[in-house]
Amino acid sequence: MISGVFQKAWDIAEQWFPNRQIYHRSEGQVRYFELTTTMQVSALASVVALTGWLCFTTISVAFHGYQLSQQTAAMERVRYESSRMVSEAMANEAATQAMFESQVEEFRSTANEFQSRHETLSQLIQLVEEIDGDEYDPSPALEGGRLLMAATPADPTPRRARDELAISISDPNAPEDRVSSLIEQQDVVLAEAEDAAEARLENLRAVLRLTGLRLDDVLAENRENEESGGPFLSIASSAFATELDMDDAFSARVARIATRLIEAREIEAAVMSLPLGVPIRGEFRETSDYGPRMDPFTGRPAYHSGQDFVSAEYRTPIYAGGPGRVVYAGWRSGYGRTVEIDHGYGFMTRYGHLSSIDVRRGDTVRIGQQIGRMGSTGRSTSTHLHYEVWNNRQTLDPERFLRAGQYVQQN
DSSP states (O other), X not given: OHHHHHHHHHHHHHHHSOOEEEEEEETTEEEEEEEOHXXXXXXXXXHHHHHHHHHHHHHHHHHHHHHHHHHHHHHHHHHHHHHHHHHHHHHHHHHHHHHXXXXXXXXXXXXXXXXXXXXXXXXXXXXXXXXXXXXXXXXXXXTTTOXXXXXXXXXXXXOOOTGGGSOOOOOOSSHHHHHHHHHHHHHHHHHHHHHHHHHXXXXXXXXXXXXXXXXXXXXXXXXXXXXXXXXXXXXXXXXXXHHSXXXXXXXXXXXXXXXXXXXXXXXXXXXXXXXXXXXXOSSEEEOSOSEEEEOTTTOSXXXXXXXEEXXXXXXXXXXXXXXXXXXXXEEETTTEEEEEEEEETTEEEEEEEEEEEOXXXXXXXXXXXXXXXXXXXXXXXXXXEEEEEEETTEEEOHHHHHHHHTTEEEO
């Protein structure tokens, strides 16, 4: 069958391409060559193959060029995209670097602020320790035989110790929250310290008001008399103020609290020197009050310059009403055996009609120290103590100081 098909195809080829002779005459000679069917078919096949090859190569080159152009465009897109991504990465890196530098600068600024606050608080604590000693007690406590403020209606709640005012941080996760927490805790500490200082000042002023004295007059008397000590910590106050930046609200607030503490300490020094203690203990009664009365000897109106205390026992111990220095111990006309104590700030107390004296002139006495015993020496009708309080050479009502002394207790 295959041979039949091949034979039929060859017959068709012989019809289309029969044997041909091509004659060529040259120089009188005629020559020819024959183009057989096989040769013609072979030539046609070669031409067709060549043409096909040319078409294939042309198409292949064109397609390859298209592919190259597509690849070039894709590479260009990739290059552009890569360049864009690199630019964005560099921009992000620059932004991240700027943000990091900003955060570092903010952290440095916050650290400097906290360092400044720490130093300021340290100065405040140092000032408090200079005022109150190593043991900090925000209430007006005066150790070593001095005075301790008792609870009053103006001061119903006890003071908090330094440990209770310590900063407690809840340790939040975010650094910003930690910073905010620290700042809030510092504000709480300062607020409590400021409230304590103000309450302390109010308590001390209340005691002075009970005595009927003007605070400015008492402090002015002390400042004029350098032998009494002068203004308390005035140099420390000015040095503390000059070391702080008053343009900073935090430092200004600390300076204000420090000023209140120094003022409270100065007032406290005045209160500490006042004769607020009762000069007699145990059972006693007050007889003749300060002011006008009928003189027991003449029966005529007279001015009583002190307060009389009567006890059931002869030679009852008599105690100093406040700390000070004995300026007189001996016999004084009208008073009999007498002790006079200078308490500073222009104050002096006089104890008359004593049966005996236990101190000498120049002795330093503390509040509650025994200075003598009750008697009836001098111009006296019976055993009793005549007690006087003087300020700037004028007598004052001792009852005011005894009443003020009810708001303090001896240590």
